[in-house]
Amino acid sequence: MKYILKKASMMVLTLIAVSILVFLAFNLIPGDPATRILGTEATESQLQLLRQEMGLNDPIYVRYLRWIWNFIRGDLGESYSYGSVSALILDKIPITIWLAIMAFFLMFVISIPLGIFTARHEGGVIDKIVVVLDQVIMAIPPFFSGIIITLVFGLTLQLFVPGGFVSYKIDFWGFIGYLVFPAIAIALPKITMCVKLLRGSVIEEISKDYTRTAYSRGNTTRGVLYRHVLKNAMIPVITFMGMALADMVSGSIVIEQVFNIPGIGRMLLSSINNRDYPVVEAIIMGIAILVMVVNLIVDIIYRLVDPRIEAIND
C-alpha cells in the first residue's frame, strides 16, 4: 500500500514534467494559431484581437497554469477548429483503444503458446522455422507490413475493403472487422519479440536447479513447465508486454494513416499540422497517463508474481 502511494506520487511528478515539456515545445515551434485560423489575408489588428481573445498574449507561465488548472478540472479546452477537445477525444478514443486491445490480444494468444512450444521443442524443425521467420518479421516495421497486408488481404484476396471504415456507433462488429488487419500489422513485430523473449526465458529457466528438483518429485514435463518454469519465465515477458501495450497505442498513430482509420492518431497528426495545440496537448498528456498507468499495473502484477521484489524495494 505504501508502495502504491509512493508510486502514485512519482506519477504525479512525472506528469507535471511531461506537461511542462509539452507546453513549452508547442510554444517554441514556429507557427501561430491566430494566423492559422484567420488565414494569411487577415490584418494585424484582427490577429491581435484574436490573440488577445485566446489569451495568447499572456505570459507563458500564466497560460501554462491556466491550461493545467483547466486540465485538472477535466476541461481540456476548445479546439481551434473542431469545438470541445473532450468531446473530440471521447469520440475518437474508443477506436484507438479497441485497436490497441485487439493488437495486445493477438500478441498474447499467439506469442505465449508459440514461445512455450518452441522452447519445449528447441532445435526441432518447427522451432528452427519459427526462429528464422521470427527474425525476418521482427525487422519489418508495422507501416510496411500494413501496406503488404492491404495489398495481399485487401486488394488481392479482397477480405476487407482497403480504406473502408464503419464507425463503432453504426455497426460494432463491422467496426471490429475493419480493425483486425490493422491490429495484425501493429501486433506482428511485438509477437515476434515476445516469442523470442519467452522462448529464451523458458529455455533458461528449464536449465535451472529447481527444475531438476521438480522432476525429482515426480512431476511430468508438463507439470514442470506449467507449475514451475512458466511463473519465472513470465517475469521478463510481463515487463515487455506492458511496454508493448503503451507502444501499441503510439504505434496506432502510424497504422491509422496506413489503413485510413479515423482514430486518435489521425487526429493527432492533423492537429499538429493545424497548430491545434489544445488537442495535441490533451492527446500527449493522455498517452503519458496511459503509459504510467500501464507501468503501475505491470509493477503490481510483478509483486503478485515475484515475492522477492517486495524484499528489495521495502
Next chain:
Amino acid sequence: MCGSEKFEVILSVNDLHIEFHDHKQPQTAVEDFDLELSKGEIVGIVGESGSGKSLSALAIAGLLSRHDMYKSGRIMFEGEDLLTCNRRKLRTFQGDEISMIFQEPMTSLHPVKKIGWQTEESLRIHHPEIDKKERRLRAISMLGKVGLHEPERVYDMYPHELSGGMRQRVMIAAAMIGHPKILIADEPTTALDVTVQAQIVDLLKSINKEEGTSIIFISHDLSLVRQICSRVLVMQKGVVVESGSVNDIFTRPKNLYTRKLIASIPRVDLTSEKKDI
C-alpha cells in the same frame, strides 16, 4: 548400522555405464558401477569432482534424460529396472519412493513459490486423495521434524527469506514427506558452513534411524562420510576403485587413491584448516 547384520536389499545397481556423446569421441563418465543398498542402510559415495559420483546418483534418481547420453546396465528397484522402464512408471517412484536432495539449497528450491507449496508437492502429485488440510498438516509436521522453528510460519514463507541451512532443511522435509524408501543426498552439506554441516548430518542420521530410510550419501568429504555411513564406495574417474565398510576403508585402505583421500582429511592436531580435497 554396522553392516554385519543381514538386511533386505531394496536397490541393486549392476554394471551401470554412462557415456556422453556430445563430442566427437564418446566419453565414458561412469563405468561398471555396482551398488547394493539395504533397507535402513547409509552408503557413502566419495570421490573428487568429476569422478562420476553425482552422475551415478542422478541415474538412480531417474534424472538423467539427456539425449546425448548413453546409459546401460541395470538399476533394480521393486522389480523394475529404472533405466529401461517407461517414464510413467519411473515417475511413480520419484519423490514418493526415491527422493533426492541436492548440493545447492540456494537454487534447488523454486524461488517464487511458498515453502509449504514446495514441501507438499510430492504428496499432491502422488497422493491426490489426501485433501488440502491434511496435506498442510503433514507438511507443517515434517517442517517441524527437520528442525525448523515455527513451522506454521515457515510454511507461508518464501525461500529467499530463509538461510542456506534452513533451505536445505526444507529440501529434506520436501524429500521426506512421502516417507520414501531411499533418500539420495548429493553433497547436501557442501554449500553450507561447518556448524550447519554437522546439524544436517545429524538430521540425516536421525531420519535414517526413525524412518528407516536408506540413504545414499554423496560427498567429497571423507570425514563426513565416516561420521554417517556404514559402507563406502570410493570413485575415481568414473570407476569404483574401492568399496567396503567404513572401518575397513579407513583402517586398511588398499587403493592408493583411497589412501591419498584419507591423508587429505585435515587433522585437529595440525594447524591446517583447509577442508577441500
